[in-house]
Amino acid sequence: MSEILTTRRQLEVTTGLRALCTVLGLVVVFALVGTPTSKCPVSGDNVEELVRGNNAFARDLYSILSSGEGNLFMSPYSISSALALAYAGARGNTAAQMADVLHYDLAPDQLHESFSELNRAFNTEGRGYRLSVANALWGQAGLRFRPGYVSIAEKHYDAGFREVNFARHTEEARLTINRWVEEKTENKIVDLIGPGVLDPLTRLVLTNAIYFKGQWDQPFNPEQTREGPFYLSDGKQAAVPFMRQIERFKYGETSNAQVLELPYSGNELAMTILLPKPDSSVSKLEAAMEEDGVESILEALWPTRVDVRIPRFKFDAELSLGGCLQQLGMTDAFNDSAADFSGMSDTFLYITHVLHKAFIEVNEEGTEAAAATGIVVGVTSVPVDSPKVFIANRPFMFLIRDLGTGSILFMGRMTDPRPQ
Numbered sequence: 001m002s003e004i005l006t007t008r009r010q011l012e013v014t015t016g017l018r019a020l021c022t023v024l025g026l027v028v029v030f031a032l033v034g035t036p037t038s039k040c041p042v043s044g045d046n047v048e049e050l051v052r053g054n055n056a057f058a059r060d061l062y063s064i065l066s067s068g069e070g071n072l073f074m075s076p077y078s079i080s081s082a083l084a085l086a087y088a089g090a091r092g093n094t095a096a097q098m099a100d101v102l103h104y105d106l107a108p109d110q111l112h113e114s115f116s117e118l119n120r121a122f123n124t125e126g127r128g129y130r131l132s133v134a135n136a137l138w139g140q141a142g143l144r145f146r147p148g149y150v151s152i153a154e155k156h157y158d159a160g161f162r163e164v165n166f167a168r169h170t171e172e173a174r175l176t177i178n179r180w181v182e183e184k185t186e187n188k189i190v191d192l193i194g195p196g197v198l199d200p201l202t203r204l205v206l207t208n209a210i211y212f213k214g215q216w217d218q219p220f221n222p223e224q225t226r227e228g229p230f231y232l233s234d235g236k237q238a239a240v241p242f243m244r245q246i247e248r249f250k251y252g253e254t255s256n257a258q259v260l261e262l263p264y265s266g267n268e269l270a271m272t273i274l275l276p277k278p279d280s281s282v283s284k285l286e287a288a289m290e291e292d293g294v295e296s297i298l299e300a301l302w303p304t305r306v307d308v309r310i311p312r313f314k315f316d317a318e319l320s321l322g323g324c325l326q327q328l329g330m331t332d333a334f335n336d337s338a339a340d341f342s343g344m345s346d347t348f349l350y351i352t353h354v355l356h357k358a359f360i361e362v363n364e365e366g367t368e369a370a371a372a373t374g375i376v377v378g379v380t381s382v383p384v385d386s387p388k389v390f391i392a393n394r395p396f397m398f399l400i401r402d403l404g405t406g407s408i409l410f411m412g413r414m415t416d417p418r419p420q
Contacts, residue, residue, distance in 0.1 A: 029193075029353035031201050031336075046106055050114040051407050053103030054080045055295070058408045060101075063290040064324045066283075066413060069233075071315045071420075073358050073412035075210050078133075079321065082208035084115055085135060085159060086333070086351065088152045089344030094332040101330040116156040118405065122210075129214030129264050131409075134184040135159035138177055138205040140166050145204075149344045159206070166202040174198050177205055184209035188359045197353055204349065212367070212400065212409065214264035218247045220364035230311055231394045233282075233415055240417045243364050244309045246387050250301035256280035256288060259297055260306060260390050264367070268404060271367060272298065273310065274397040275390065282395040282413060294399070295406075305387040313417035314361035321354045360412065367400065 058076030065072055080102055087098045088108070098104070104111050122133050137153050139145055141163040153159040164173035174193050181192045189209065198205070220243040229237040250261040256277055263270040274294070276285045322334060332338040339350035360367065400410040 029197065029202060029205050029351065029355070031199075031203060031350060031352045046110045046114045047117050047405065049106055050111065050118065051405050053105050055406070055408050056103040056293075057101070058411060059290065059293060060103075060328055061321075061324060062411060063286070064327060065319060066286045069415075071317060071413060071415055073315065073317050073360050073410065074319060074356060075358055075410050077407055077409045078208050078210045078358075079354075079356060081115060081119070081133065081135070081157070081210075082206055083354075084111065085137070085153055085157055085206045085208070086341070088112060089146075089149045089341045090333065091342050092340040094338070094340040097330050097332055101325065101328045112152055112156040118407065119157065121405065122402065122407075122409075129212070129266060129269060131212045131214075131269070132184070132210070134209045136177075136180060136207045137161045138164050138173070138207065140164070140203045143203055143345065143347060145345050146343065166198060167200045170198050170200055170202070171195075173202075173205075177207060181207060181209050185211050185359075186213075189357045192355060192357050197355065202352075203347060204344065210409065212269070214269055214367055215365055216367075217263040217265050217267060218245060218249075220245050222364045225312070225364065228309070229393060230417055233395055238416065238418050240311045240313075242309045242311050242391075242393070244307075246305065246307045248303050249306050249308065251304035251306050251388055251390070252297060252301040254288075254297060257285050257297075258388075258390055259301060260308065261298075261301055262308075263403075268402065269409075270401055270403055271362075272399045272401060273390075273392060274399075275392050276394065276396065278394075282397060282415065285397060286413070289397070298401075298406075307387040307389045309390065310362075310392040311414075311417035312363050313414055314363075315414075315420045316357070316359045319356050321356055322351075325354065358410070360410065 054077060057080055061074070061076060061079070062072075065074065083098065083102055084104070087095060087102070087104065090098055106114060119133050122131050124131060135153070135157040137145075137150070137159050139161060145161070150161050153161065164176055166173050174195070174197070178190070178192055181189050188211070192207075193205075224244045225241050226244065227239050228242045230240045231237055249263075252259045257280065258275045258277065260273045260275070261270050262273070272294075274285060274289075274297075276282050326334055332340070333351045336348075336350045339348075341349040395413065395415040397413050398411070399408055401408055
């Protein structure tokens with residue numbers, strides 16, 4: 001993910017995704033307009049509070065994005081983390097609006113310390129998976145940024161400060177930033193910042209990249225993969241390959257959905273699939289999740305023998321997040337006459353672009369990604385000799401979560417598994 005500050009222009013966001021392989025990039029762009037708190041200790045409670053806030057923001061953002069059609073994929077953690085870098089330099093009403101929209105309920109010092117704790121926990125290669133989060137600041141050469149802001153970015157987000165010349169070498173700066181994103185996402189996110197996004201008035205770009213590649217704890221046998229019908233939202237059918245296995249997984253049901261958790265090797269991360277029941281739909285499921293959240297469902301899952309059939313899929317997407325963030329109430333940050341990022345620099349700055357790309361690919365071996373329910377009426381446990389049947393042959397929602405913290409790293413909607 002990336003943010004861009006420039007002179008005064010409107011903000012746009014781009015997101016790309018694919019399954020089994022998930023990669024995500026975010027950029028926030030700041031433009032030129034024209035012309036300390038006490039140390040708070042970080043604790044486990046603070047990290048839990050941050051995760052609750054991040055997941056609440058994920059739900060809010062998804063509720064807006066899901067009004068569109070087709071496949072959807074994003075990394076709410078990447079978005080929240082990159083915007084936290086911008087929040088570190090926000091002041092006054094700009095900061096208040098950002099805190100409200102992003103559900104930053106901790107004091108600033110506690111917030112940044114807690115993000116630091118999460119980033120350190122996520123940047124690891126576990127047994128059978130790799131998860132990495134990277135941040136960077138790209139500032140106009142010669143422009144003075146406040147040492148305190150640069151220090152927060154480096155200390156808590158490991159965001160090294162890099163000088164580029166937007167004013168005289170705009171295209172060179174764009175290519176340099178894009179190469180960094182490509183490197184951090186194993187070349188899954190290419191051309192995060194497209195031509196024309198940056199201009200000579202750009203002064204600061206904040207980038208965040210998250211990459212995940214994991215093997216299933218119980219891989220699917222490719223010999224069991226068979227072609228079958230997938231029922232599209234428009235009533236048509238598409239023949240796609242379905243992976244299959246019968247194993248014990250965490251499983252539950254709500255009034256309108258079946259819920260299945262597929263752990264990755266090491267049982268530290270998992271994909272959760274929320275499949276609408278035949279008499280429901282993914283849109284009804286999304287509406288229920290917006291109202292009730294997903295946490296209560298996840299807590300109620302129970303180890304159950306399940307006959308699992310899910311399609312292989314791979315897709316990417318680009319989302320424009322600027323309008324979404326303003327719709328949620330984060331308006332001043334994008335207003336060249338109201339934005340207050342005086343914690344970054346004496347120069348008047350405002351956000352012009354928030355660009356997000358993500359990629360995900362899901363197959364028999366696992367998932368690679370870069371860059372997110374209904375009311376629970378009970379959980380069904382099934383005898384060992386009678387497996388529950390879970391056939392994801394219609395549009396469904398899915399999450400990729402860190403099980404230790406409960407953080408939603410990625411979330412999306414799969415409406416058409418055919419190659420894009």
